[in-house]
Amino acid sequence: xxxxxxxxxxxxxxxxxxxxxxxxxxxxxxxxxxxxxxxxxxxxxxxxxxxxxxxxxxxxxxxxxxxxxxxxxxxxxxxxxxxxxxxxxxxxxxxxxxxxxxxxxxxxxxxxxxxxxxxxxxxxxxxxxxxxxxxxxxxxxxxxxxxxxxxxxxxxxxxxxxxxxxxxxxxxxxxxxxxxxxxxxxxxxxxxxxxxxxxxxxxxxxxxxxxxxxxxxxxxxxxxxxxxxxxxxxxxxxxxxxxxxxxxxxxxxxxxxxxxxxxxxxxxxxxxxxxxxxxxxxxx
Amino acid sequence: xxxxxxxxxxxxxxxxxxxxxxxxxxxxxxxxxxxxxxxxxxxxxxxxxxxxxxxxxxxxxxxxxxxxxxxxxxxxxxxxxxxxxxxxxxxxxxxxxxxxxxxxxxxxxxxxxxxxxxxxxxxxxxxxxxxxxxxxxxxxxxxxxxxxxxxxxxxxxxxxxxxxxxxxxxxxxxxxxxxxxxxxxxxxxxxxxxxxxxxxxxxxxxxxxxxxxxxxxxxxxxxxxxxxxxxxx
Amino acid sequence: xxxxxxxxxxxxxxxxxxxxxxxxxxxxxxxxxxxxxxxxxxxxxxxxxxxxxxxxxxxxxxxxxxxxxxxxxxxxxxxxxxxxxxxxxxxxxxxxxxxxxxxxxxxxxxxxxxxxxxxxxxxxxxxxxxxxxxxxxxxxxxxxxxxxxxxxxxxxxxxxxxxxxxxxxxxxxxxxxxxxxxxxxxxxxxxxxxxxxxxxxxxxxxxxxxxxxxxxxxxxxxxxxxxxxxxxxxxxxxxxxxxxxxxxxxxxxxxxxxxxxxxxxxxxxxxxxxxxxxxxxxxx
Numbered sequence: 001x002x003x004x005x006x007x008x009x010x011x012x013x014x015x016x017x018x019x020x021x022x023x024x025x026x027x028x029x030x031x032x033x034x035x036x037x038x039x040x041x042x043x044x045x046x047x048x049x050x051x052x053x054x055x056x057x058x059x060x061x062x063x064x065x066x067x068x069x070x071x072x073x074x075x076x077x078x079x080x081x082x083x084x085x086x087x088x089x090x091x092x093x094x095x096x097x098x099x100x101x102x103x104x105x106x107x108x109x110x111x112x113x114x115x116x117x118x119x120x121x122x123x124x125x126x127x128x129x130x131x132x133x134x135x136x137x138x139x140x141x142x143x144x145x146x147x148x149x150x151x152x153x154x155x156x157x158x159x160x161x162x163x164x165x166x167x168x169x170x171x172x173x174x175x176x177x178x179x180x181x182x183x184x185x186x187x188x189x190x191x192x193x194x195x196x197x198x199x200x201x202x203x204x205x206x207x208x209x210x211x212x213x214x215x216x217x218x219x220x221x222x223x224x225x226x227x228x229x230x231x232x233x234x235x236x237x238x239x240x241x242x243x244x245x246x247x248x249x250x251x252x253x254x255x256x257x258x259x260x261x262x263x264x265x266x267x268x269x270x271x272x273x274x275x276x277x278x279x280x281x282x283x284x
Numbered sequence: 285x286x287x288x289x290x291x292x293x294x295x296x297x298x299x300x301x302x303x304x305x306x307x308x309x310x311x312x313x314x315x316x317x318x319x320x321x322x323x324x325x326x327x328x329x330x331x332x333x334x335x336x337x338x339x340x341x342x343x344x345x346x347x348x349x350x351x352x353x354x355x356x357x358x359x360x361x362x363x364x365x366x367x368x369x370x371x372x373x374x375x376x377x378x379x380x381x382x383x384x385x386x387x388x389x390x391x392x393x394x395x396x397x398x399x400x401x402x403x404x405x406x407x408x409x410x411x412x413x414x415x416x417x418x419x420x421x422x423x424x425x426x427x428x429x430x431x432x433x434x435x436x437x438x439x440x441x442x443x444x445x446x447x448x449x450x451x452x453x454x455x456x457x458x459x460x461x462x463x464x465x466x467x468x469x470x471x472x473x474x475x476x477x478x479x480x481x482x483x484x485x486x487x488x489x490x491x492x493x494x495x496x497x498x499x500x501x502x503x504x505x506x507x508x509x510x511x512x513x514x515x516x517x
Numbered sequence: 518x519x520x521x522x523x524x525x526x527x528x529x530x531x532x533x534x535x536x537x538x539x540x541x542x543x544x545x546x547x548x549x550x551x552x553x554x555x556x557x558x559x560x561x562x563x564x565x566x567x568x569x570x571x572x573x574x575x576x577x578x579x580x581x582x583x584x585x586x587x588x589x590x591x592x593x594x595x596x597x598x599x600x601x602x603x604x605x606x607x608x609x610x611x612x613x614x615x616x617x618x619x620x621x622x623x624x625x626x627x628x629x630x631x632x633x634x635x636x637x638x639x640x641x642x643x644x645x646x647x648x649x650x651x652x653x654x655x656x657x658x659x660x661x662x663x664x665x666x667x668x669x670x671x672x673x674x675x676x677x678x679x680x681x682x683x684x685x686x687x688x689x690x691x692x693x694x695x696x697x698x699x700x701x702x703x704x705x706x707x708x709x710x711x712x713x714x715x716x717x718x719x720x721x722x723x724x725x726x727x728x729x730x731x732x733x734x735x736x737x738x739x740x741x742x743x744x745x746x747x748x749x750x751x752x753x754x755x756x757x758x759x760x761x762x763x764x765x766x767x768x769x770x771x772x773x774x775x776x777x778x779x780x781x782x783x784x785x786x787x788x789x790x791x792x793x794x795x796x797x798x799x800x801x
Contacts, residue, residue, distance in 0.1 A: 012709040016307050019708055023503060027510045028517045033738035036754035039762075065696035069500035098332035102673070102688060129674075130336040133624035135402065140620055147617050150340045153674055174591075192409030199585055208496035208736075212489050215766040216773070220417035222410075229493070230500045231736045254503045259737035261499040261704070266730060268712040276716050292686060296694040303698040307705055316655055321695040323659040324687060326635055327666020332673060333631045342625045369622060373629025380636065386520045386801035391626060393528035396787045398623050401532025403784030405539040411777045414770055450767045457771025479771070484721045486768035488728025489760050495707065495733055502701035508694070 005282055008275025015268055022264045026256040032244050033256055040218055041235040044203050044225025047178065048081055055177035056170055057082055057089040058141075060186070061104035062096035067184035067207055068103065073233030073251030074205035075182050076107050080249070081240060083116045083124065087177075088166050091127040092149070094137050096183050098130040101153050122156075122164045129153035135189040142173040142194055173198045178224070185210040191222050205232065230254045297513040300505055342366055418454055420447040453482045520801045525790035532788040534619055538612045543592070544580050549607030557598045562606060573606050580609040635663070666692075728764075732757050 051057070059078070063071035082089050091108075093100030105127060112119050119125070128149045131137050140148040146158050156163040169175065173194065181190055182205035190202045201224040204214055208229030217223040227236060233251020241247045299317055306314040349363020378387040421430030424447050426440040459472060460479030467473045510516045542549070550573055552564030562573045562581070573579070575595050582590035584603040592613070598604065642656035665687060672684030717723045734740035735757020744752040786792045 008713075010712070012705075012712075013308070015708050015712055016705050019502075019705065020506075023499075023506055024510060027507060030517055033742065035738050036741045036752075038754070038758055065693040066501065066700040067497075068693070068697055069502070069504035069701075070497065072504070098329055098336060099688070099692075106689075130332060132333070132337045132628050133620065135406065136620035136624050140617055143617060147621070150344070154676075155674055188410060189406065192406050196409035196413075198591065208493035208500070209490070209498075210493075212486070212493050212761065212765055213769050213773075215761050216414055216770045219762065219766055220413045222413055229496045229736075230503070231496070250504070253507060254500060255738060257503050257506070258496065258499050259739045261503070262495060262733045262737055263739065265495050265708055265711055266733060268708060269715050269726070272712045272715065273717055292690045295686075296690040299691060300694050300698045303695060303702070306702060312652065315652065316658060317695060318699070319655045319659045320662045321692070321699065322638070323662025324666040324669070324692050325696070326638060327663040327668075328670045328687065328692060329666075330631065330635055330663075331667055331670025333628065335670075335673060337628045338625070338631070341621060342628070366625070369625050370629070373626055376630040376633060377636070379633065380640075386524070389520075389524050389801065390527055391630075393524045393790075394531040395623070395627055397528035397531030397533075398535060399532075400528075400784040400788035401535030402539075403780055404536060407777045407780050407784075411774065415774070418770060446763050450763055453764065453767035454771045454774075457768050458774060461772065461775045481721060481724060482764065483768050484725040485728045485760060485764040488725040488730075489732045489765040491711075491725070491729040492732030492736070492757075495711075495729075496736060498701075498704040498707045501697055502704035505694070505698055505701050 002282070004278035005275055007271045008279060010271070015264075018264050018268075019261060022260040023257045026260055027253075031256045032247070032252065033259070034244060035231065035234050035238050035255060037235045037238055038228070038232075040215075040223075040226040040228065041232050042225075042239065043218075044078075044180075044227065045081070045236060045239045047201065047203070047224050048078070048085070048087065051085065051087050051177050054169075055087070056166070056175055057087055058176050058179045059089050059091045059104070060094050060179065060181035060183070060190070061091050062093040062100040062181065062183035062186075064097045064099040064103060069250075069254065070207050070229045070233070071182050071184070071205060072103070072107060073230060073249050073254065074227045074236075075104060076111065076249050077233050077236040077240060077251060078180060078182075078205070078227075079104075079108055079111055080115065081236075083111060083119050084240075086124065088123070089125050090166070090170065091125065092141075093130045094141075094181075095132055095134045095187060100183070101127050101129045105153075121154075123166055126164055126166050127153040128158075134187065135193045138187075138189060138193045142198055142200075144172050145170060173200055176200055178203060180205065182206075182227075186214075191217060195222055203227075230258050293513055297509060300509060342369065346370070418451065420451055422448050422451065453479075456482055524801075528790055529788060531623075534612070534615075536788075538616065541610055541612055543582065543613045544605065544607030544609060546607075549605055551605040552603075554598050554600050554602045554604055556600060557595055559596075562595055562598065562604075564604065564606070576608075578608045579606060580613075581606045639663075728760055732760055735760075 048057070059075065061071075061075055063075075079089070081087075091101055091104045093104075108125060121127075128145075129152065131148055133140070133148070137148055149158060151157055152164060152167075154163075158164060158167045161168050178201050179190055179194060180203045181187065184207045186204040186206050194200050195202045202222070203225045204217075204223060205227040206214060206229075208231075211226065211228040214223065214226060218226060227233060230251050233249055234247075234255040235251075237247045237249040237252045299320075302313050302317045305311055345363040346366035349361055349366060352358040352360040353364050372391060375387045375391045378384045381387075420428075421434070422444060423431040424440055424443040425431065425434050425437040426443060427435055427437040428443060429435045429437065431439065456475050456479035458479075459467075460476040460483065462476075467476045550564060550566060550571060552566035552571065555563040555565050555570060557563070559575065561575055564571050564573060579595070581593055581595055581598065582605050583593045583598065584590055584605075590605065593604075638659070642659045644650075645653045645656040665683075668680070669684045669687035672678075672680035672682070675681040675684065715722075715726065717726055731753060734743070735753040735755075740753035740757070744754075749755055783792075790797075
């Protein structure tokens, strides 16, 4: 029984090693497993499917290295969907991080290079770069996008019809079909200041830890859909590619190692409790 | 996009492993790399803020305004007034002065005041739909409408049970967090106690999702090390 | 005391605009007419009000709001109106007209603080070097890194050249890997913290652990694999969704309603300079 009691005092470095080994295994062996598609992911997918011609999606890609494990996959799958359906989109980053638009550029460049070589910057998408101002910036974008952005991230004026033909038909919130905010913790200000005032649908791509506070918006209809963490990206990938072999987004690649990591944590908690109760029984 | 040079991958791998050396024990290499990271981040963001925010929204309108003023007060001269915002903005930096600290409190007060003024709109627009949605029928039909005055959909025990749990949880949790008076009266005390139990379910969900998020960041790094650096898998 | 009163006045005025912009209607209430558009001309708008036609002259101070399908009104020019539109029209109260300039003012004002972080860190690290504190060479490295970051930032948005290459290397192969690696250390800390601290010492802890395990397993493919043969309501993904949508959302709403009241109360205290504490009571 003494060895059971010692289960509650395993050196932390053994736990670190277990995480490394368990999470590395699926990468080396390349395991893919089917995923359950949650309602919030499906709603976002179906909403984008119904996008009418002439409308544009605004992607608030406000994430950086700290959350790229989750957010990279979330923008990747939605960008792929938008590029596939030729729904034009505008990228920006409102308030949270100046690095967001650069990360989004990397995701798109890879998608265009590998899957959609005929899509063109300025026609199919525009990157407006970073802007500051939080809810004030959101209000400006809604009233007149040119009040908030004079140039895109490459330095072209928004009125430059040669380089940015897409922007010639985007003036304000009327031209936007959906706002998809992707970051560690999307600004809730989109909801009162844009959805509350103009009724524009909003969707979030967020870290798992933040998603628990956003489910209430799904219930009230203030959010049209949500991608939650790595699994949200993997689920969306499953909707884009019904055949398991065709899925290779970041979300799909990380979901199985994630599963193994969860198992390590669960086993560690169980072992800690077994040790705790064994020690208590010995004392008692 | 150009081919990634091997030295670039090695550079990223070395700094990654250097930081992971902390897992064995705190060491000088880790602390040095942290300082490099903070320095690079601060310098980089400094320039991005100028290029993306201050230059287009303040500097360029201001310089165009002054150009119009020197051009005989041509249209657009009002842009020169942005210089006043620049002067006001310098008050932030009196945070570093003991004698003139109060000057920085002016801009802090303005920013706090603006934020406070907007909180009414923000909170009400965010939460009023939530409050409206929380009034759910306790005896519900399959499509969520109430038994009386609803649609012709059949009565749903599952929907009714969910609504009872939903509304009950909101009430119990709100009673638990109401600290303005003591929970002496037995019904209030028991309701608050039930609220605490129901909160545990929520905290368990928080914990589960926290694990998911923390793992995801590590997995992206692990993928880089195994696939991009070591070419395994 | 005069300084304190001046700051309180400035704080109040800053918030007053946004407060009034929210509570005061965009048009003068007793001179606003609501009805359905019958016809529009450059000089006037004809509305059907309570079964009777009423002409509204088009003046510079006239503001017209059209109801959207979602019910939230949108500000439009008279020329954009079509017969059948439901509108409200009246003399403007000017508050909403100034939203853009006021927003821009606060965005720029807030952004002016962007040098504060750099100055603070520079003061700390230069102090380390001057006083030759332990590991002062780290502070030298810090300053070199700031210089490197500034040079790399100059390459942001560049089409080519050595600045762009510097930007690519610093951003992709230094900043991004280091930032995400530092954040990823949390995975290990969380694992050991869970192992050491998560003990089932009471019924509430047991309930929390059960909920945590259901959510952790339900959101990964292994949860689906373990329970796919069971009835739908006993499958882990379905149970996890129920916990997140019903139990968790309701509890979070309960918390957030309390926080809403608290946020409004604290907002009022800040706005009216009633807040107390070390910062607010400090001698000026």
